[in-house]
Amino acid sequence: MNTARLSALALCASLVLPAAAWAVATVGQPAPDFTAADTTGKRHSLADYKGKYVVLEWVNPGCPFVRKHYSSNNMQATQREAVDSGAVWLAVNSTSPRSGDYLPPSDMGKWMQGQQAAASATLMDADGKVGMAYGAKTTPHLYIINPQGTLIYAGAIDSKPSGRVEDIASATNYVKAGLKEAQADKPLSHANTRAYGCSVKY
Amino acid sequence: MLLLAAAAQAASTVETPNVRATLLAYAPEGVAAGQPVWLGLQLRHRPHWHTYWKNPGDSGLPTTFEWTLPDGVTAGGIEWPAPRPLPFGPLVNYGYEGTVLLPVPLDLSDAARGRDLRVRLRADWLVCRETCIPESGDFEIVLPAGRVLAANRAAFETARAARPAVLSDVRAAAQVRGDTLEVEVAGLPVRLHGATLRLLPETEGLIDHARPVPQSWQAGRWQGRVPLSSQRSASPERLAMVLLAGADSFRVDAPVAGWRAAMDAAVPAEPAPAALAGFAAALALALAGGVLLNLMPCVFPILSLKVLDFARHADARRTRVLGGLAYTVGVLLSFLALAGALIALRAGGEQLGWGFQLQEPAFVAALALLFTLIGLNLAGVFEVRGLLPGSVAGWRLHHPAADAFLTGVLAVVVASPCTAPFMGAALGFAFTLPAAQTLLIFAALGLGLALPYLLASLVPAVARLLPKPGPWMARLRTLLAFPMFATVVWLLWVLGVQVGVAGVVGLLGVLLAVAFAVWAWALPGRSRIGLGVPALALAAAAGVWAAPALRPAGDVPPAVEAGWMPWTPEREASLRASGQPVFVDFTAAWCITCQVNKRTTLTDPAVLADFERAGVALLRADWTARDPAITAALAQLGRSGVPVYVLYPGGARAPLVLNELLSPGAIRTALDPLKRKETL
Numbered sequence: 040m041n042t043a044r045l046s047a048l049a050l051c052a053s054l055v056l057p058a059a060a061w062a063v064a065t066v067g068q069p070a071p072d073f074t075a076a077d078t079t080g081k082r083h084s085l086a087d088y089k090g091k092y093v094v095l096e097w098v099n100p101g102c103p104f105v106r107k108h109y110s111s112n113n114m115q116a117t118q119r120e121a122v123d124s125g126a127v128w129l130a131v132n133s134t135s136p137r138s139g140d141y142l143p144p145s146d147m148g149k150w151m152q153g154q155q156a157a158a159s160a161t162l163m164d165a166d167g168k169v170g171m172a173y174g175a176k177t178t179p180h181l182y183i184i185n186p187q188g189t190l191i192y193a194g195a196i197d198s199k200p201s202g203r204v205e206d207i208a209s210a211t212n213y214v215k216a217g218l219k220e221a222q223a224d225k226p227l228s229h230a231n232t233r234a235y236g237c238s239v240k241y
Numbered sequence: 242m243l244l245l246a247a248a249a250q251a252a253s254t255v256e257t258p259n260v261r262a263t264l265l266a267y268a269p270e271g272v273a274a275g276q277p278v279w280l281g282l283q284l285r286h287r288p289h290w291h292t293y294w295k296n297p298g299d300s301g302l303p304t305t306f307e308w309t310l311p312d313g314v315t316a317g318g319i320e321w322p323a324p325r326p327l328p329f330g331p332l333v334n335y336g337y338e339g340t341v342l343l344p345v346p347l348d349l350s351d352a353a354r355g356r357d358l359r360v361r362l363r364a365d366w367l368v369c370r371e372t373c374i375p376e377s378g379d380f381e382i383v384l385p386a387g388r389v390l391a392a393n394r395a396a397f398e399t400a401r402a403a404r405p406a407v408l409s410d411v412r413a414a415a416q417v418r419g420d421t422l423e424v425e426v427a428g429l430p431v432r433l434h435g436a437t438l439r440l441l442p443e444t445e446g447l448i449d450h451a452r453p454v455p456q457s458w459q460a461g462r463w464q465g466r467v468p469l470s471s472q473r474s475a476s477p478e479r480l481a482m483v484l485l486a487g488a489d490s491f492r493v494d495a496p497v498a499g500w501r502a503a504m505d506a507a508v509p510a511e512p513a514p515a516a517l518a519g520f521a522a523a524l525a526l527a528l529a530g531g532v533l534l535n536l537m538p539c540v541f542p543i544l545s546l547k548v549l550d551f552a553r554h555a556d557a558r559r560t561r562v563l564g565g566l567a568y569t570v571g572v573l574l575s576f577l578a579l580a581g582a583l584i585a586l587r588a589g590g591e592q593l594g595w596g597f598q599l600q601e602p603a604f605v606a607a608l609a610l611l612f613t614l615i616g617l618n619l620a621g622v623f624e625v626r627g628l629l630p631g632s633v634a635g636w637r638l639h640h641p642a643a644d645a646f647l648t649g650v651l652a653v654v655v656a657s658p659c660t661a662p663f664m665g666a667a668l669g670f671a672f673t674l675p676a677a678q679t680l681l682i683f684a685a686l687g688l689g690l691a692l693p694y695l696l697a698s699l700v701p702a703v704a705r706l707l708p709k710p711g712p713w714m715a716r717l718r719t720l721l722a723f724p725m726f727a728t729v730v731w732l733l734w735v736l737g738v739q740v741g742v743a744g745v746v747g748l749l750g751v752l753l754a755v756a757f758a759v760w761a762w763a764l765p766g767r768s769r770i771g772l773g774v775p776a777l778a779l780a781a782a783a784g785v786w787a788a789p790a791l792r793p794a795g796d797v798p799p800a801v802e803a804g805w806m807p808w809t810p811e812r813e814a815s816l817r818a819s820g821q822p823v824f825v826d827f828t829a830a831w832c833i834t835c836q837v838n839k840r841t842t843l844t845d846p847a848v849l850a851d852f853e854r855a856g857v858a859l860l861r862a863d864w865t866a867r868d869p870a871i872t873a874a875l876a877q878l879g880r881s882g883v884p885v886y887v888l889y890p891g892g893a894r895a896p897l898v899l900n901e902l903l904s905p906g907a908i909r910t911a912l913d914p915l916k917r918k919e920t921l
Contacts, residue, residue, distance in 0.1 A: 063810055063814055064472070065472065071810070101372060103373060176300050202375020233475075236373075238329050241330040
């Protein structure tokens, strides 16, 4: 009976803690592994890319902040620079099918194509598992994982949290800067920043 | 989406589909230097839409103002009304629905005297329901010199009333402990004592806003333990926060101590590797761990073989010494080979830890087969020289050291899955080093394991302790078959946990057929061919039949024992976030030390009662099959093998890694400081 009460207690705790899934991915610690299908149905695991830098980008085409960085070509340029340096770029869409922003995989793939995105793959995370494991809160929300599988950056695309395209030019792009520093074996000047954008539509 | 239209025609009202924004002025004593003059942006939201507070929470953006002011006029910051928490899925934002006024005080100096004041405002806000729309507006207003502007009194008075109260006798302080911010607030109104408060930090990026704050009242002081975000982007020296209690709100400002220590502690997750003074210390620990490994239950079957070996060669000093050396070499080389394989596989990205070979069902099956054969041999069912071609048997007879060498290999294969005291810390440290140093640590470990036998073989006095050779040796040999079969039972159980009962039955069939084959093959003369050939065919067929059942079963739901919950990183995180003490048992079916600890301690009703009294949540991380999450968690604890027992005492206290050999007393001692805390 005692043990039953204990587990009941723990069960309640896990029910009243909707944010239990946060607090998992931490900069300086091993990045949580995941497996998810991309827009073409091909499965990708983080473990597949051990030995390479991996950038995760949370994306939702219905979000004006995502469109700010795509319409300005800022996101694509960041993707291209990362991929050209040998990194793997995985865009992740954690939008729930219950949300009005949800796009089926083929439409999502077409949207990325239409944007001429340079992401290595676009992963569909409709159940939000990958997003929860990383504590992704906003679109965009970006993460960098080093070749050893350690999370080294979590946060915003850049230093100017706004919806204005004009701000991009004067902002520091944390992903470009972080990758450059990491690839030069330097510690990141900004390893945790506050991501800004729309809520991820879990 | 941006309201560019508004820019062309600056007005005091900007209307979008979701917001009607108006710039209002309030000067109850007249627009004059030294008098209170206020401007404020009033946002009327479409129903269910909202804009954000200065800390928007998990997402969103605060509304921002950019003023263009005439000479002699300066504007203060927004005097934010208390916001409302706005939950959205697993996220929480802070903001305003309905109508809100964001007031800003103006300061008029003498330079502004006697002139009409033309004021321009560019405001940016993010308005959201499900979707978010960044909007902005340009506003212009003229404040006529000396005029009393009181038309908007009600709106400004309402905004003033909605501001969080700042009480002069409230004192607050905050202390960072681990991943928690402990906040204490004294001097809040008596009517609030006992109430549940909601804490909203004004600093962004500090906490995950949906996580509950365990809290209590003590002697009129409110104490909250605020879990810090694992992706925290701010470490403020002072933290302003708003406390919400029903319709009441208070603004308090606390100095924050302890960031430095928290950051130092956050880098290596665990004290174990830090305790290692360096490489030399790790080598010494590995050597001691190796010696102690002989006392672990894992090594019992090998112990039996070595006893037999000693009895056989008690009289022949040279053979004994040679055997001791060969055994040592066998142990050392196997340790190095295993470590080398592990390093290579990990470099290739595999999430493996110490004992990984037994996570492979085929390897477990092969080992069971080997131990069955050794057992049958000891029991006298067959003689090795009867099976092998004459030349090999002869070679083996003349080189008894080869036997000792192979015993050494076997010792490592069987014993390595268990980690001994000291060894866990040394191994965990080893895998953070360059490969050459890692291998040296493993060599030290192997030397430690072999050392007792090596010394015993070198010291003649040990051999003299044994009785003279005689018929007792044959009996001892048969007797020692039983530990071998016991090992087979254990391996079958490991296999059962990994692949289920079909695999166990398949392997038992193979073992039976092989036992029959070696017996038949050992028969003299014709019967050897007559029975032996079909027996071999039978054994081969059994192997083919059983092979498919030996594949890993994939997601076998872990067997749950009463009181224990399967470990997941999320569950551990959420329990620890809630402040509850957590005990994690990192275990595997193939780890005999783990199983012994489970029998002697972790299933003991008295121990379980102690856990319950201390309010400890019990989690079991079963590493029998490969599990990258567990491998990663072990790595964070500075370990690479099981058993590992960790007690997270809750709150900010450092986790305690218990000894690999558990006892009820050790658990009780560990739980001692955990006097049941008051219920929060």
